[in-house]
Amino acid sequence: MTQEELGIILGASKQTISNWETGYTPIPLNKLVRFANLYDYSLDFLVGFTRKNIKYNKTIKLDKKLIGKNLKLLREKLNLTQQELSDRCNLYQSTYNHYENGYSLIKIMPAYSICKTYNVSMDWLVGRTNNKNIKVNTLILISFKIDNFITLFNC
Numbered sequence: 001m002t003q004e005e006l007g008i009i010l011g012a013s014k015q016t017i018s019n020w021e022t023g024y025t026p027i028p029l030n031k032l033v034r035f036a037n038l039y040d041y042s043l044d045f046l047v048g049f050t051r052k053n054i055k056y057n058k059t060i061k062l063d064k065k066l067i068g069k070n071l072k073l074l075r076e077k078l079n080l081t082q083q084e085l086s087d088r089c090n091l092y093q094s095t096y097n098h099y100e101n102g103y104s105l106i107k108i109m110p111a112y113s114i115c116k117t118y119n120v121s122m123d124w125l126v127g128r129t130n131n132k133n134i135k136v137n138t139l140i141l142i143s144f145k146i147d148n149f150i151t152l153f154n155c
Helices: 003-010 014-022 029-039 064-077 082-088 093-100 108-117 122-126 138-152
Strands: none
Touching: 003 014, 003 029, 029 108, 064 093, 064 108, 064 122, 082 093, 093 108, 108 122
16 A cells, blocks of 8 residues: 555545654554554554554544543552653643543543553553553563563673
């Protein structure tokens, strides 16, 4: 598929697709979800949280109220204030408040930061699955642990 063809599907220009592919600009969350829905990819796979794609067979439309509810659930489970979570994820508290209360749709970078910092599935955050934890391939964890062991002991 060409950039132009993908642009037509996602409603973006060829240059915009190029900017997303090169990392010059982040892809908006709504476009990433649309891509995931169309091609049966998990968001966790697309953003690099897992190496294995999990097909959810669930097409969703982003719901900022649902995302806000999930953010609040996560924050309360972690026993954090909005300020504490915001500080840890490099967000303004007022911006996070708008996301949590469903006033604004969360952008991809804050969503990524929150999910990565707290090991939460981006698919769960946006309502594609009920499983909050990132399903990490066991081999990745073993490799990570071995690499850390070797680094730690200079083997």
